[in-house]
Amino acid sequence: MESGPRLYSFDHFNFDPKWFIDPKHLYVGPRIGEGAHAKVYEGKYKNQIVAIKIVHKGDSTEEIAKREDRFAREVAMLSRVQHKNLVKFIGACKEPVMVIVTELLSGGTLRKYLLNMRPQCLDTHVAIGFALDIARAMECLHSHGIIHRDLKPDNLLLTEDHGSVKLADFGLAREESLTEMMTAETGTYRWMAPELYSTVTLRQGEKKHYNHKVDAYSFAIVFWELLHNKVPFEGMSNLQAAYAAAFKNVRPSADHLPEELAIILTSCWQEDANARPNFTQIIQMLINYLYTVSPPGPAIPSRIFTSENTVLPPESPGTSSLMAKRDDTGDTPRVKDEIKPIGFLCCFSQCY
Structure with a gap:
């Protein structure tokens, strides 16, 4: 448990260390989505194109604790379940900011x-x-x-x-x-x-x-x-x-x-x-x-x-990607083979 008010470590949620992301290998590209508590970016992790969700930390002590609790719970669940119709979890880190990394799906929402x-x-x-x-x-x-x-x-x-x-x-x-x-x-x-x-x-x-x-x-x-x-x-x-x-x-x-x-x-x-x-x-x-x-x-x-979970074999049309971008025409561009990455540790002033 880290010092400070109600700050949860991954261990508190039985988080397997194999899912830790080393931020030195993480590069953040263009923003592709935004919610009330997080922003999502296209990026790279060890040369793999990924979606990077950066969770806002919050301002008050109470809000910080709540966001960390929610982040740890989300990471714990993502690391526990795998299915072809669930976005693929790649890993997470908590410092210098809370980050969740998943596969990037380019088909849009x-x-x-x-x-x-x-x-x-x-x-x-x-x-x-x-x-x-x-x-x-x-x-x-x-x-x-x-x-x-x-x-x-x-x-x-x-x-x-x-x-x-x-x-x-x-x-x-x-x-x-x-x-x-x-x-x-x-x-x-x-x-x-x-x-x-x-x-x-x-x-x-x-x-x-x-x-x-x-x-x-x-x-x-x-x-x-x-x-x-x-x-x-x-x-x-x-x-x-x-x-x-x-x-x-x-x-x-x-x-x-x-x-x-x-x-x-x-x-x-x-x-x-x-x-x-x-x-x-x-x-x-x-x-x-x-x-x-x-x-x-x-x-x-x-x-x-057909499907893994049903009596009849299941596999079907589905969706997988963390907030893919579209241009003004509504078309979803292919994920580029190369993006212009910026160092993970240098990007946070642009993420908030």
């Missing part, structure tokens, strides 16, 4: 990909392929007792060929405990399960119990987007969407969809969390639907029907 397609929709088979990728990633997380809590198109990344999706950003993920209450109103309102939203303003740090089924609800909203290529709860603000879902039981329309797909959506976003299917069941329902419309063949690659 699912949100940008869908936005650039509008008003066109994805082919249904492609949409289901992406949904299978997401469901398999979630099945893997849940099998390790991890809830993601922020499943949305911004956290889903496409491979360079736009053939598959990978889940990224474990900043809000945490281990599930049946006996522990967890922070409410965690996630992004438009995709957030109703049980996460409170009728009254919670005091800071106040806890509320929920379980892994919050991710099934978020999955349903994302799957609806994949099928319709529209913003869910269109015309509502984020808070209005959360209020309508939580207190008026409003959901996006599942009309005009094949009955089997409508059943998947409506079962996943049920108000009663315990009645929602788990991701193993969701995967099976999606594969069953594909079999009814078209068995494996030239139209649908057999890999879509």
Whole structure:
């Protein structure tokens, strides 16, 4: 444990030293993404092109402790789970700043990909392929007792060929405990399960119990987007969407969809969390639907029907990359063979 107020070491979280990144071998290139608590850069680590997430340290003692806690938890979870539909973790370091290094996926976020397609929709088979990728990633997380809590198109990344999706950003993920209450109103309102939203303003740090089924609800909203290529709860603000879902039981329309797909959506976003299917069941329902419309063949690659975690072999279109950049035309450029790196230890004045 380092000196100072509540500063966590990796050892406190059983972090394997093999995942330590030596900052002397890390070079930071252009910024490619930014969130409330971190910025993401394209860079290099030992000549491998990577995504570098630099976590803001915070200002107050309390904020510093909270950010370090969250950083250590994210690193611990990333180092524990590996799956082809989860962004590949390469390593992390805590000094001179908190850094997480992952593979760089050059296909961009699912949100940008869908936005650039509008008003066109994805082919249904492609949409289901992406949904299978997401469901398999979630099945893997849940099998390790991890809830993601922020499943949305911004956290889903496409491979360079736009053939598959990978889940990224474990900043809000945490281990599930049946006996522990967890922070409410965690996630992004438009995709957030109703049980996460409170009728009254919670005091800071106040806890509320929920379980892994919050991710099934978020999955349903994302799957609806994949099928319709529209913003869910269109015309509502984020808070209005959360209020309508939580207190008026409003959901996006599942009309005009094949009955089997409508059943998947409506079962996943049920108000009663315990009645929602788990991701193993969701995967099976999606594969069953594909079999009814078209068995494996030239139209649908057999890999879509296969997976490491399900009875039927799964592999499918998915997403993997940490915030890839796009130009003004909406095209996603290929990752350059060479970037102009700057030394890791010299870049921090530009990172904040």
